[in-house]
Amino acid sequence: MPSIDQMASQMSALCEGDTVICSTLVKMFGDAPWAPLVSSAITIVLILVLAFIIRRFAHRVITRVVNRAATGGSITSRFRKGAATDGIDALLHERRKQRAETMGSVLKHVASIVILGTAVLTVLDRLTIPIAPLLTSVGILGVAIGFGAQELVKDFIAGMFMLLEDQYGVGDVIDAGAAVGTVEAVTLRVTRLRDSDGRVWYVRNGTITRVGNESQGWSRAYMDVPVAYDADIVGVRVLLEQVAEEIWADPELRESKMVEEPRVYGVEQLSDSSLVFRISAKTLPSAQAEVARELRLRVKTALDTAGIPMVASA
Structure with missing residues (x-):
């Protein structure tokens, strides 16, 4: 270990080479033997204070960027405005806010490590x-x-891109x-899912090669209606x-589950035994199953009332 005199001489040499702060302080203190030590101590304090100031400034910039990213315009403006699209906008805003806050937390930690690590190395020097x-x-x-931790690094990188791209939430x-279900928790390393049987799955982000999201933006409910070849095509349409107008006129479905009026696409398929019509509706995320059940019920009731039988399509 170097003695105090050796450290003092080394610090003095460093101060002589430092023409910015330390050497200026030495000149201010005069020819006192303690001047290099005191000047070096003051320089170290200034380095640490400057590091914390830069860290605080970086955190403020990251917070401002995160807040701007969390507040975006409505992406459902192309739909009609109402309770359903307002619900989509609220959901998307919350997802965007959570994603931005998570990324902001990661960026703040990285900035702190880089800035404070550099300051510590400078002080040691x-x-x-x-x-x-x-x-x-x-x-x-x-x-x-x-x-040794390639898989862990892979999981974290995949989790970072998943959050940046808002693949799911x-x-x-x-x-x-590996599993199909409702997302209950998302971290940079794993995604926790619960399937329809109540089973909980923990899927590492690095093992997910493709994701099918049924709850992002909007969903679609549809029903294929097979009728006989001799049925009145115009009448069936x-x-x-x-039926589509009736469903759209239902205030409960229109305001809480649907975003556009259902459409009838006419003859969708031709088989050797039937003509297949298709009716579809654009719905809120994850509401397609309920709307599809209502479509099936109303279409079947309307066909029975009109005396038009449905046939099995080949």
Whole structure:
């Protein structure tokens, strides 16, 4: 270990090479023997204070960027405005806010590590402690951890991109390949799903190669209606359009589950035994099953009332 006199002489040499702060302080203190030590101590304090100021400024910038990212315009403006689309906008805003806050937290931690780590290394160098062996050791340790924790790093990187791209969020119904269910929790490493049987699945983000999201933006409910070849095509289409108008006129469905009026696409398929008509409706996320059940009920009732039988399509 170097003695105090040796450290003082080394700090004095450092101050002589430092023409910005330390050498200026030494000149202010005159030829006192303690001037290099005091000047170096003041320089260290200034370095730490400057590091915390830069860290605070970086956090403020990240917070401002996160707040701006969390408040975006409505992406459902192309739909009619109403309770349903207002619900979509509220859901998307909350998802955007959660994603932005998560990314902001990660960026703040990274900024703190980089800024404070640089300040600590600068202080160690100012204290004449050699940092080259330390940097070499950290580099070797980083390589070893990188090789030993490749899967963990892969999971974290996949989780970062998943959050950035808003692939899914809590409450979404997704098909992650390994499991299908409702997202209950999302971290940078794993995604927790609960399937229709109540089973909880923990899926590592790095193992997810494709995701099917049934709850993002909007969904679609549809029904294929097979009728006989000799059925009145025009009459069947008019009947289905009346059913679509009735469903759209239902205030409960229109205001809380649907975003556009149902459409009748006419003859969708031709088989050797039937003509297949299709009726579909654009709905709120995850509301397609309930709307589809209502479609089936009303179409079947309307066909029975009109005396038009449905036939099995080949």
